[in-house]
Amino acid sequence: MTATPAPTDATAPEKNDFIRQIIREDLASGKHAAVRTRFPPEPNGYLHIGHAKSICLNFGIGREFGGPVNLRFDDTNPAKEDPEYVEAIKEDVRWLGFEWAELRHASDYFEVFYRSAIKLIEDGKAYVCDLNAEQVREYRGTLTEPGRNSPFRERSVAENLDLFTRMRAGEFPDGARTLRAKIDMASGNINLRDPAIYRIKHVEHQNTGNAWPIYPMYDYAHCLSDALEGITHSLCTLEFEDHRPLYDWCVDHVDLVRNPHLYQPLVDAGFAVPAAKPRQIEFSRLNINYTVMSKRKLLALVDEGLVNGWDDPRLPTLQGLRRRGCPPAALRLLADRVGISKQNSLIDFSVLEGCIREVMDAAAPRRMAVIDPVKLVVTNLPEGHAESLVFANHPKDPAFGERAVPFSREVWIEREDFMEVPPKGFHRLVPGGEVRLRGVGIVRCDEVVKDGDTIVELRCTLDPESRAGMEGANRKVKGTIHWVAAATAVAAEVRLYDRLFSVPDPDKDEAGKTYRDYLNPDSVRAVRGWLEPSAATLAPEAPVQFERLGFFTADRRDHAPAAPVFNRTVTLRDTWAAKGGA
Ligand code: ATP
Ligand code: MG
Numbered sequence: 001m002t003a004t005p006a007p008t009d010a011t012a013p014e015k016n017d018f019i020r021q022i023i024r025e026d027l028a029s030g031k032h033a034a035v036r037t038r039f040p041p042e043p044n045g046y047l048h049i050g051h052a053k054s055i056c057l058n059f060g061i062g063r064e065f066g067g068p069v070n071l072r073f074d075d076t077n078p079a080k081e082d083p084e085y086v087e088a089i090k091e092d093v094r095w096l097g098f099e100w101a102e103l104r105h106a107s108d109y110f111e112v113f114y115r116s117a118i119k120l121i122e123d124g125k126a127y128v129c130d131l132n133a134e135q136v137r138e139y140r141g142t143l144t145e146p147g148r149n150s151p152f153r154e155r156s157v158a159e160n161l162d163l164f165t166r167m168r169a170g171e172f173p174d175g176a177r178t179l180r181a182k183i184d185m186a187s188g189n190i191n192l193r194d195p196a197i198y199r200i201k202h203v204e205h206q207n208t209g210n211a212w213p214i215y216p217m218y219d220y221a222h223c224l225s226d227a228l229e230g231i232t233h234s235l236c237t238l239e240f241e242d243h244r245p246l247y248d249w250c251v252d253h254v255d256l257v258r259n260p261h262l263y264q265p266l267v268d269a270g271f272a273v274p275a276a277k278p279r280q281i282e283f284s285r286l287n288i289n290y291t292v293m294s295k296r297k298l299l300a301l302v303d304e305g306l307v308n309g310w311d312d313p314r315l316p317t318l319q320g321l322r323r324r325g326c327p328p329a330a331l332r333l334l335a336d337r338v339g340i341s342k343q344n345s346l347i348d349f350s351v352l353e354g355c356i357r358e359v360m361d362a363a364a365p366r367r368m369a370v371i372d373p374v375k376l377v378v379t380n381l382p383e384g385h386a387e388s389l390v391f392a393n394h395p396k397d398p399a400f401g402e403r404a405v406p407f408s409r410e411v412w413i414e415r416e417d418f419m420e421v422p423p424k425g426f427h428r429l430v431p432g433g434e435v436r437l438r439g440v441g442i443v444r445c446d447e448v449v450k451d452g453d454t455i456v457e458l459r460c461t462l463d464p465e466s467r468a469g470m471e472g473a474n475r476k477v478k479g480t481i482h483w484v485a486a487a488t489a490v491a492a493e494v495r496l497y498d499r500l501f502s503v504p505d506p507d508k509d510e511a512g513k514t515y516r517d518y519l520n521p522d523s524v525r526a527v528r529g530w531l532e533p534s535a536a537t538l539a540p541e542a543p544v545q546f547e548r549l550g551f552f553t554a555d556r557r558d559h560a561p562a563a564p565v566f567n568r569t570v571t572l573r574d575t576w577a578a579k580g581g582a
Contacts (some may be wrong), residue, residue, distance in 0.1 A: 015064070017340035019057070019281055023065060023233060032232045035067035036274075039093065039100075040222065042074045043085040043206075045295035046310045046317045047092045049331065049352070053286040056335035057235055059098035068101030070229055075107045076221045078205040086206075088310070092318040096328045102229075102272070106221050107207040109228055111265045113216045114168065116224060116254040117179055117198060119262060121160045125253050126197065127153055128163040129180045136178075139185070140193055146186035147193045153182065167200055170213035174200050181220075183249060191246045195219060223247040223278065227256045228263060230274030233281055238342065241282045251277055283340050289504040290349040291316045292515050297507075306519060307500070311556075313567050314500040314523050324497060325543060325553020325569030326352075330359040349499060349576070356570045360551040364543040365393040365400050368438070368482045369566075371494050371529035371549060373412035375486065376458045378443060381409040386487065389439050389468070403534050407440055410486040412530045414548075417481040418458055420448060427478035429458065436480040438547070441473060442466035482547045489530035492564035495555070496525045499576070529566075536564045548572070 026032045037058040041047060047055075062069035071093060075081050093100065120126035129152045131139060141147035155163075164179055166172065179198035187193055197220035202213050223246075226234045234247075256262055256275045263273050292298065293316055301307045301315070310317055313324030321331070333355040338347055378385075387407040394400035418429040429435040434444045442463045449457035465472030502520040509515075538544055540559045544552050550572050555565040 015060075015336070015339075018342070019233065019235060019283060019340055020061065020064070022281065023061065026232070027065070034232075035061060035065040036069070036230050036232050036276075037061050037067065037235060038070040038072050038104075038226065038229060038231050040072045040074045040225070041089050042077065042080075043082065043089060044077065044080040045085060045299060046088050046319055048293050048295075048298065048318065049288065049291075049316045049321065049334075050286045050293050051092075052096060052318060052331045053335050053338065054235070054237070055093055055096055055098060056332055057283070057340060059093075059096075059100075060332075060335070061233070061235075062101075063098075067232075069098070070102045070104050070231075071100035072104040072106065072225060072229070074218070074222065074225075075105050075205070075207060076216055076218060078201070078203045078215065081206055083206050088319060092322075095318065095322060096331060104225070104229060105207055106216075106225050107205060108271065109221070109225055109263075109266065110208060110212055110216070112228060112256075112263045113221055113224060115262045115265075116256070117164065117216075117220075118161065119259065120181065120197075120253060121164060121179075122157060123253065124157060125182050126160070126179055127155050127182055128160050128167070128177050129153070129194075129196075130177050133175065136196075140190065141185070143190070147190075149185050150180070150194065153185075153194070164198075167198070167214050168212075170202065172200055174202055176200060179214075181246075181249065181253075183246075189242060189245055191219070191243050192249070195246060197250075219243055219246050220250055223250045223280070224254060224256065226278035226280075227251050227254075227275055228266070228273055230276040231278040232276065234278045235281055235283060237285045238282045238344065239285075240280065244280050244282070247280045282342065284342055284344045286335075286338060287344070287346045288316065288349055288352060289346055290499045290501050290506070292501070292506055294507075297515060300516075304516075306516065313495070313497050322541075323556050323567070325360075325541070325551070325567050326356050327359045327363060327543065329363075330355040333359060350574050353570050353574060357551065357572070360543050360545070360569065362397070364545045364551055366391075366395065366545045366547055367532055367535040367538075368405070368484055369492070369494070369529050369531045369535060369546040369549060369552075370412040370414055370482070370484045370489075371496075371527050371546075372415045373484075373530055374415045374418060374455055374458065375410055376413045376437075376443070376460055376483065377410050378462045379446070379459050380461045380464070383409065385409045391439055405439065405532055405534070406485045406488040408485040408487040411437070411483040412486055412489060413437075413458075413481055413483045415455070417479075418445070418455070420455070428481055429460075429479070434463075434477050436466075436477045437462075438480050438482050439468055440483070441468060441470075442475065442477050484530045484532050486530075488533050490533055490536040490564060492529050492531045492536065492566060493558075494527050494529040494552070495565065495567045496527065497568055498523050531564060531566075535566075537561045538564075543569070545572075 039058045059069050129150045139148045178196040180194045183192045185193045311319035311323045388404045391405045422430045443460040447459040500523050501518045503518045506515040506518040538554045542554045551569045552566040558565040
């Protein structure tokens with residue numbers, strides 16, 4: 001089932017989803033004087049379109065309610081993290097049109113987390129446990145059976161302090177011990193069955209180097225980071241709902257607000273620490289069909305060379321979408337259309353394409369290009385004939401201005417715009433038939449020149465009374481086709497992209513098949529096309545509509561005026577619905 005998102009106006013003055021309602025109530029009741037949110041990516045991969053939903057939510061709320069938004073790297077798992085991801089994430093957030101108040105790292109807080117753990121031990125709320133991973137699993141119980149207390153649960157505060165200090169000093173090997181919160185092994189919520197809050201890991205960290213042989217667990221570090229930054233509304237996806245009691249437990253038992261000595265080192269280091277009690281609120285993830293979004297699968301596609309790197313225009317990564325030409329405004333529009341709720345849904349890929357079309361239609365100047373050329377010769381023009389025509393750059397927006405388009409005796413037209421034996425309803429060029437050359441006039445096809453079965457040239461006459469602006473131009477002719485003057489045409493590489501997967505649900509691992517088996521073999525096709533000169537000089541990342549062909553974008557990395565490269569960002573119409581694909 002795919003859900004049809006409620007239509008929303010991009011310029012709607014006020015969004016009113018359940019999270020914004022909570023925020024309005026909290027501000028009205030005086031619970032908070034101001035709102036603070038954060039976007040907390042783990043730097044273990046590139047951001048994807050799902051993250052864009054979270055970014056638009058957190059930064060959108062910041063903008064609407066005038067609150068600061070932090071960008072916080074959740075860098076508590078050093079083995080999988082990489083500075084390359086950090087830089088890409090920063091670039092992506094800015095590209096989406098947002099700027100953070102402060103850039104933070106969970107690793108900035110390692111000393112505070114450590115002191116807080118000491119406090120929990122002193123309060124009898126945490127203990128060092130020597131069970132190994134497998135034993136911990138055995139003791140944990142199941143959904144239907146309570147867990148059993150660890151034999152190390154009743155260690156004295158003194159012994160726990162001694163062992164934890166020695167864990168921190170690096171005395172024990174990886175996995176030998178953990179620090180666990182002492183909560184309730186019989187809890188119906190497995191997350192509360194004495195979860196580990198620290199583990200031993202002798203791994204170098206990108207920010208803290210080898211300073212720490214122990215690392216805090218996500219559930220412990222995330223909520224305390226929120227509390228330190230004074231985050232009022234900690235927005236996350238639904239899978240964290242069952243973790244909320246643990247989130248609250250850590251915040252309440254560490255109680256940073258009433259124990260400022262715990263974060264004194266941060267204050268000494270010059271950090272602003274507006275400590276407050278945060279509230280976690282969950283919303284549903286963005287899911288889109290015809291693609292995969294898990295970082296693990298995206299990484300596999302890149303590593304196995306199934307796509308060309310993280311910014312392959314077929315990927316749902318923000319870098320990929322950007323390279324393809326998806327405007328950031330289209331992703332913000334998508335976030336608005338999809339909205340915020342607790343209902344899990346699967347959004348049809350065509351909804352994204354619709355957003356891209358809408359934004360590009362308004363933003364892209366028009367140009368002409370021919371991607372599967374056949375030569376058309378206007379025989380009643382003299383050899384060497386050269387004209388300069390004036391075309392509007394946008395049919396609906398005069399602000400785009402006009403441009404000169406050279407016209408000559410020989411032009412390229414699309415091969416599919418001519419048919420020798422036309423099917424019924426074909427309104428373009430046929431032997432003996434007429435068609436309008438866009439902006440020029442009406443031509444009649446007199447002769448088809450062939451080399452074997454291949455058409456190499458169409459010889460036509462241009463009705464001199466039908467030139468644009470003349471009375472005779474009003475004569476009724478069914479088809480209008482685009483063209484590019486051969487003498488001045490600039491050769492370009494045109495990359496025609498389509499969906500990466502040919503099935504709506506490539507994630508379904510069925511009958512021994514995986515997403516790798518559902519890759520769309522036609523997801524990219526590079527062809528040589530011919531452009532009118534003023535298309536070639538567009539800047540990298542500039543949007544353009546090649547008339548009748550689609551919305552394109554000059555490739556961010558490979559395009560140059562002397563060797564133009566354009567990516568088809570989206571077709572002009574939804575061709576998948578017609579195929580019965582969607
Ligand atoms: P992984 O669990 O593989 O690391 P992740 O998607 O959870 O991936 P994070 O870097 O932890 O990655 O996510 C950062 C933020 O983006 C989190 O708040 C997360 O809830 C949110 N987020 C991730 N995926 C989506 C999605 N599909 N829709 C909306 N928000 C998302
Ligand atoms: Mg995550």
